[in-house]
Amino acid sequence: MDAFVNDADTLASTQRPTQEEAEAAVLTLIRWSGDDPLREGLRDTPMRVAKAYRELFSGYEAAPADVLARTFSEVKGYKDMVIVKDIPFFSHCEHHMLPFHGMAHIAYMPDQRVLGLSKMGRLVDLYARRLQTQEAMTSQVAHSLDERLRPKGVAVMIEAEHTCMAMRGIRKQGSKTLTTTFTGLFETSPADQARFMTLARG
Numbered sequence: 001m002d003a004f005v006n007d008a009d010t011l012a013s014t015q016r017p018t019q020e021e022a023e024a025a026v027l028t029l030i031r032w033s034g035d036d037p038l039r040e041g042l043r044d045t046p047m048r049v050a051k052a053y054r055e056l057f058s059g060y061e062a063a064p065a066d067v068l069a070r071t072f073s074e075v076k077g078y079k080d081m082v083i084v085k086d087i088p089f090f091s092h093c094e095h096h097m098l099p100f101h102g103m104a105h106i107a108y109m110p111d112q113r114v115l116g117l118s119k120m121g122r123l124v125d126l127y128a129r130r131l132q133t134q135e136a137m138t139s140q141v142a143h144s145l146d147e148r149l150r151p152k153g154v155a156v157m158i159e160a161e162h163t164c165m166a167m168r169g170i171r172k173q174g175s176k177t178l179t180t181t182f183t184g185l186f187e188t189s190p191a192d193q194a195r196f197m198t199l200a201r202g
């Protein structure tokens with residue numbers, strides 16, 4: 001497993017409960033909701049939910065090193081900002097295990113090497129498919145890119161709506177949370193930071 005701080009939360013597969021234990025937990029939650037888990041429509045639901053969790057939380061199976069292993073150096077002198085914006089994602093807040101979803105915008109200032117563009121989306125998914133806070137996810141995406149690619153700077157902005165604030169609790173639909181992390185040049189140069197914000201939001 002990757003030695004970087006970003007993966008301190010992942011549990012070894014040997015520490016995971018069995019499929020049967022996961023299904024029993026879902027069955028308890030159905031009963032907790034007030035429904036009968038043995039009625040026809042719900043009979044296979046614990047199995048389906050356990051299977052869906054495997055997919056929704058597949059980010060624990062992957063390490064950023066795998067996503068960021070391959071970089072390219074042949075860019076014919078290109079050295080300005082690379083920005084991939086409007087990367088859609090779905091994640092789950094770690095407080096309520098309810099979805100939050102939105103867009104991630106990622107930029108970096110290359111130092112000789114560039115990354116395959118698809119890897120930005122893969123990195124977002126890797127961290128989104130875990131139990132998260134939006135702040136932690138923003139920081140993890142930025143710092144893993146920074147540590148692996150070693151560019152001159154990284155900027156990440158995430159905008160998201162949290163269903164735990166829309167469907168329950170305070171019940172404020174449509175409000176968005178914005179989080180940013182800047183490293184290197186983006187942290188020290190207000191002009192580059194402003195350019196990123198303009199491009200990301202434009």
Ligand SMILES: Nc1nc2c(ncn2[C@@H]2O[C@H](COP(=O)(O)OP(=O)(O)OP(=O)(O)O)[C@@H](O)[C@H]2O)c(=O)[nH]1
Binds near residue numbers: 162
């Ligand atoms: N900072 C941060 N907070 C989050 C995130 N997702 C959900 N939350 C908040 O986590 C907080 C948990 O607060 P608690 O008071 O412990 O739990 P609660 O009683 O369910 O809170 P309410 O949502 O206010 O009903 C809430 O204010 C949520 O809005 C996130 O990504 N980042």
Ligand SMILES: [Zn+2]
Binds near residue numbers: 093098
């Ligand atoms: Zn929540």
